[in-house]
Amino acid sequence: MEKQTTIKDIAIALRLSTSTVSRALRDAHDIKQDTKKAVKELAEKLDYQPNKLALSLLNRQTHTIGVIIPNLDYVLSTMVKGIDEVALEAGYTVMVCQSDESFGREIVNTKRLLDSLVDGFIVSVSSETKVFEHIRKIQQKKIPLVLFDRVVNNIDCPKVRLDNVAGGIQATQHLVDQGYKKIAILAGPENLNISNKRMEGYLQTLKLNGLKVDNRFIIHCDFNQQYAYEATKELLAMRNPPDAIFTISDRMAIGAMLAIKEKGLSMPGDIGLVGFNNEPVTSLVSPSISSVEMYSFEMGKATAKLFIEMLHSEDAMQPAEIVIKPKIFVRESSLRIPLKKTKS
Amino acid sequence: MEKQTTIKDIAIALRLSTSTVSRALRDAHDIKQDTKKAVKELAEKLDYQPNKLALSLLNRQTHTIGVIIPNLDYVLSTMVKGIDEVALEAGYTVMVCQSDESFGREIVNTKRLLDSLVDGFIVSVSSETKVFEHIRKIQQKKIPLVLFDRVVNNIDCPKVRLDNVAGGIQATQHLVDQGYKKIAILAGPENLNISNKRMEGYLQTLKLNGLKVDNRFIIHCDFNQQYAYEATKELLAMRNPPDAIFTISDRMAIGAMLAIKEKGLSMPGDIGLVGFNNEPVTSLVSPSISSVEMYSFEMGKATAKLFIEMLHSEDAMQPAEIVIKPKIFVRESSLRIPLKKTKS
DNA sequence: TTGTAAGCGTTATCAT
DNA sequence: ATGATAACGCTTACAA
Numbered sequence: 001m002e003k004q005t006t007i008k009d010i011a012i013a014l015r016l017s018t019s020t021v022s023r024a025l026r027d028a029h030d031i032k033q034d035t036k037k038a039v040k041e042l043a044e045k046l047d048y049q050p051n052k053l054a055l056s057l058l059n060r061q062t063h064t065i066g067v068i069i070p071n072l073d074y075v076l077s078t079m080v081k082g083i084d085e086v087a088l089e090a091g092y093t094v095m096v097c098q099s100d101e102s103f104g105r106e107i108v109n110t111k112r113l114l115d116s117l118v119d120g121f122i123v124s125v126s127s128e129t130k131v132f133e134h135i136r137k138i139q140q141k142k143i144p145l146v147l148f149d150r151v152v153n154n155i156d157c158p159k160v161r162l163d164n165v166a167g168g169i170q171a172t173q174h175l176v177d178q179g180y181k182k183i184a185i186l187a188g189p190e191n192l193n194i195s196n197k198r199m200e201g202y203l204q205t206l207k208l209n210g211l212k213v214d215n216r217f218i219i220h221c222d223f224n225q226q227y228a229y230e231a232t233k234e235l236l237a238m239r240n241p242p243d244a245i246f247t248i249s250d251r252m253a254i255g256a257m258l259a260i261k262e263k264g265l266s267m268p269g270d271i272g273l274v275g276f277n278n279e280p281v282t283s284l285v286s287p288s289i290s291s292v293e294m295y296s297f298e299m300g301k302a303t304a305k306l307f308i309e310m311l312h313s314e315d316a317m318q319p320a321e322i323v324i325k326p327k328i329f330v331r332e333s334s335l336r337i338p339l340k341k342t343k344s
Numbered sequence: 345m346e347k348q349t350t351i352k353d354i355a356i357a358l359r360l361s362t363s364t365v366s367r368a369l370r371d372a373h374d375i376k377q378d379t380k381k382a383v384k385e386l387a388e389k390l391d392y393q394p395n396k397l398a399l400s401l402l403n404r405q406t407h408t409i410g411v412i413i414p415n416l417d418y419v420l421s422t423m424v425k426g427i428d429e430v431a432l433e434a435g436y437t438v439m440v441c442q443s444d445e446s447f448g449r450e451i452v453n454t455k456r457l458l459d460s461l462v463d464g465f466i467v468s469v470s471s472e473t474k475v476f477e478h479i480r481k482i483q484q485k486k487i488p489l490v491l492f493d494r495v496v497n498n499i500d501c502p503k504v505r506l507d508n509v510a511g512g513i514q515a516t517q518h519l520v521d522q523g524y525k526k527i528a529i530l531a532g533p534e535n536l537n538i539s540n541k542r543m544e545g546y547l548q549t550l551k552l553n554g555l556k557v558d559n560r561f562i563i564h565c566d567f568n569q570q571y572a573y574e575a576t577k578e579l580l581a582m583r584n585p586p587d588a589i590f591t592i593s594d595r596m597a598i599g600a601m602l603a604i605k606e607k608g609l610s611m612p613g614d615i616g617l618v619g620f621n622n623e624p625v626t627s628l629v630s631p632s633i634s635s636v637e638m639y640s641f642e643m644g645k646a647t648a649k650l651f652i653e654m655l656h657s658e659d660a661m662q663p664a665e666i667v668i669k670p671k672i673f674v675r676e677s678s679l680r681i682p683l684k685k686t687k688s
Numbered sequence: 689t690t691g692t693a694a695g696c697g698t699t700a701t702c703a704t
Numbered sequence: 705a706t707g708a709t710a711a712c713g714c715t716t717a718c719a720a
Contacts, residue, residue, distance in 0.1 A: 002485050002486040002487075004485075004713095006712095006713055006714085007713070007714065007715095008713075008714095016690080016691090017690065017691045017692075018691095018713085018714075018715090019690080019691065019692080019693095019714095019715075019716075020689085020690055020691070022714065022715060022716090023690090023715090023716095026715095030689060030690085031689070031690080032689060032690090035689080035690085049458070049459055050459075050713085050714075051401075051461070051712090051713050051714070052459055052460055052461060053397055053400050053401045053406070053461055053712085053713075053714095054401055054696085054712075054713035054714045054715090055713085055714065055715085056397050056696095057395075057397045057398055057401055057695095057696045057697070057698095057712090057713085057714080058695080058696050058713085058714055058715060058716095059696085059714095059715090060696080062397070064460075072416065072421040072424065072425060073421075077416040077417075077421055080416065081416060081442065084441075084442060088452075088456075093439065093441075093456060093460060094439075094440075095437065095438075095439055096438075096440055097428075097437075098425065098428060108432075112432075112437060114393070115393055115394075115396055116396055116408075116437060117395070117396060117397055141346050141348075142346045143346075254628055281625050281628060284598055284625060284628070284629050285628050285629055285630070286629070286630045348697095350696095350697055350698085351697070351698070351699095352697075352698095360706075360707085361706065361707045361708070362697085362698080362699090362707090363698095363699075363700085363706075363707065363708080363709090364705080364706055364707070366698065366699060366700095367699090367705095367706090370699095374705060374706085375705065375706080376705060376706090379705080379706085394697085394698075395696090395697050395698070397696085397697075397698095398696075398697035398698045398699090398712085399697080399698060399699085400712095401696090401697085401698080401711095401712045401713070401714095402697085402698055402699060402700095402711080402712050403698095403699090403712085404712075689720100690719100690720085691718100691719080691720075692717100692718085692719070692720090693716100693717090693718085693719095694715105694716090694717090694718105695714100695715090695716095696713105696714090696715095697712105698711100698712090699710100699711090699712100700709100700710090700711090701708105701709085701710085701711105702707105702708090702709085702710100703706100703707080703708075703709095704705100704706080704707075704708095
C-alpha cells in the first residue's frame with residue numbers, strides 16, 4: 001500500500017500550516033480565496049483523500065454499522081440488501097457478520113465488531129442463542145442497538161419484526177377455510193421467538209375454529225430441509241395422520257413436500273401445505289407452495305431507518321417497535337376450494 | 345457510546361507511564377512481574393480493549409478486506425461465506441459491498457472501501473462493467489487485489505475463477521451424448537467473461553461433434569429469470585426450434601423451464617435442459633434440472649487464501665491464477681438415455 | 689488571514 | 705525496569 005497524500009504534504013508544498021490547509025479544504029470563511037484555490041487544486045492533483053481512521057479517532061465515530069445475522073439465506077440476504085441501501089444513503093458502511101446459527105460465533109462476531117468500534121449494531125440472533133450477555137454488553141457500553149427479525153423479548157431496545165402471530169393465524173386459518181381439520185405444524189427451535197409466535201397463531205386459530213389441538217402434530221425441528229423431511233415422514237406414518245401441514249419456513253416446506261411426494265400423497269388433495277417467507281422457490285416447484293410473505297426487503301429498510309434515527313437522536317430514544325404485517329400468498333399446495341374473490 | 349478504557353486510564357490509576365502499561369500488556373520482557381500483574385488485573389477489571397483505530401492509524405493497516413460483489417444471490421452468498429470463513433481465521437474482517445449489477449454503484453463502492461482504508465480488495469465485477477479504471481486505481485495505489493468468479497482478462501492480478509470453458513463443454517457434450525442435435529444457448533451479457541467462456545465451450549463442443557452452429561440459437565440476455573423466459577419463448581416459436589437448451593445460470597434455466605412448460609413441451613423428451621451453478625432449486629423442481637456445479641464455497645475459500653497469501657508476501661507476487669474445475673450433475677431435465685456407470 | 693499546539697489512543701525509540 | 709517523546713493524520717481552540 002502506497003503512502004496516501006496527507007494534509008501535511010499539501011501544507012509543505014504550499015508553505016502553509018496544516019490547519020490552514022484543513023480549513024481551506026472545508027471552505028472555512030476565514031481563508032483567503034487564493035489560498036483556498038491553491039489548496040484545492042493541489043489536493044485534486046495529488047488525489048488527496050482525508051484519512052478516515054484519523055477522523056474516526058478524533059470524532060469517536062466510524063460511520064460503520066455492525067450487522068450480525070445467523071446466516072445468509074434468502075430472507076436475510078434480502079434484509080441485508082435493504083439495510084445496505086438505507087445505510088449507504090445515510091453515509092454509513094455496513095459490516096456484515098454471519099454467526100452461522102452458532103452461539104459461539106455470534107459472541108465472537110459481537111466482540112470483533114465491538115473491537116472495530118462500529119457506531120452501532122443491528123442484530124438478528126442465532127437459533128442457538130438462549131443467553132444474551134453479549135447483547136447486554138452492547139447496551140452497557142451505550143452503543144446503539146436495533147434488533148430485527150429474530151428479536152428477543154427481554155431485551156429493551158428498538159425492534160423491527162414481523163407480526164408472527166398474524167402470520168401463524170393467516171396460514172392456519174387459510175388451511176381451515178380450505179376444509180383441513182387435522183393440521184400439523186413444523187415449528188422451529190423452541191427458544192426462538194419467531195417460532196413460538198407463529199405457533200401461537202396456529203394454536204389460537206385452531207381454538208377459534210373449534211378444532212382440537214393434537215400434541216402429536218406439533219413438532220419442533222431446526223430450520224432445515226432435512227429435519228423437516230424426516231419430521232414429515234414421522235407425521236405421515238402416524239395411525240391418524242394430519243391432513244395438512246404448516247411449516248414456519250419455506251425450506252422446511254420443501255422438506256415436507258419431498259416426504260409427502262415420496263409417500264405418494266397428493267397436494268392439495270390428500271394433504272395441504274403452507275410455508276413461510278414466500279421465497280421464489282415456492283412458485284417454482286410443482287405443486288407450487290402457498291406461503292406467508294414477510295416483506296424482507298422492506299423490513300431491512302425499516303430496520304436501518306430506525307437505526308439511523310436512533311443514532312441521530314441525541315438522547316436515548318424510547319424503544320420503538322416496528323411490526324410488519326405479513327400476507328399469505330395462496331398457491332396450489334393448499335388450494336382445494338377455488339377462491340371466489342381476492343379477499344383483502 | 346461511552347468512553348472506552350484507555351491505556352492512559354490504567355497508567356494514571358497505577359501511577360505509571362503509558363509506555364509501561366503498553367509494554368506490560370504485551371508481556372514485554374523488561375517489565376517487573378508485579379507491574380505486569382497489576383496492569384493486567386486492572387485492564388481486566390476495567391474491560392480494557394485496545395483501540396483498533398489508533399492501532400490502524402499507527403500501523404497503516406486496518407485488518408479489513410473490502411469485498412465487492414455484483415449481488416447476493418445463491419452463488420455469491422456461498423462464496424462470501426467461504427471468504428468470510430478464511431478471513432476470520434486469519435484475523436481479518438470482511439466488508440461486503442453489493443454493486444447490484446450496476447457499474448455506478450461498483451465505482452461508488454470501490455471509492456468507499458478505498459476511503460475506509462481496507463487492506464485489500466476481493467472483487468467480482470458487475471455485468472455492466474466494461475471499463476476498469478476504478479480497478480486500475482486500486483492497483484495504482486499498490487493495494488492488494490484479487491479478482492474472483494467474474495474476472496477480467498486485461499487486468500494483471502491474482503485471480504480465482506472457474507474453468508468456464510470446461511463447464512460449457514461438459515454441459516454441451518452431455519446434451520450431445522443424450523442425442524440432442526439442435527442445441528441452443530442462453531448466454532449472459534456479452535461483455536461478461538464467464539458468459540463468453542461458457543459459450544466458447546459450447547461452440548467448441550458443437551464443432552467437435554460435427555454439429556452446425558445456428559446463430560439463431562445463440563441468445564444473449566441478462567442473468568435473469570424473466571429475460572430467459574422470454575428468450576425461450578422466442579426460441580420455441582421458431583420455425584425450426586432447438587431440441588435442447590443450455591442456460592449459463594440456474595435462474596435462467598428456471599425461466600426457460602417455465603416457457604417450455606407453458607408451451608406444453610416435455611423434458612427431457614421434447615427438449616433437453618441444462619443449467620449452471622447447481623443451486624438447490626435444481627433438484628426441487630420437476631423435472632429436476634441438470635446443472636454444472638461450480639463449487640462456490642471452495643472458490644470463496646480459495647480466493648481468501650490467495651488473498652491472505654498475497655498480503656503476507658512482502659514483494660509483489662507474480663499473479664497466480666487458480667482455476668476450479670466444474671462438474672456436471674445430471675438430472676431429469678436432460679436424461680433421455682439412462683447412464684450406464686457414474687463416469688467421473 | 690494564518691500559524692501553533694494540543695489531543696484522539698497507541699507504540700517505538702531513546703533516554704534514565 | 706520505567707519514563708519521556710515523537711509519530712500516525714486530522715481538527716480545533718487559541719494566538720498572532
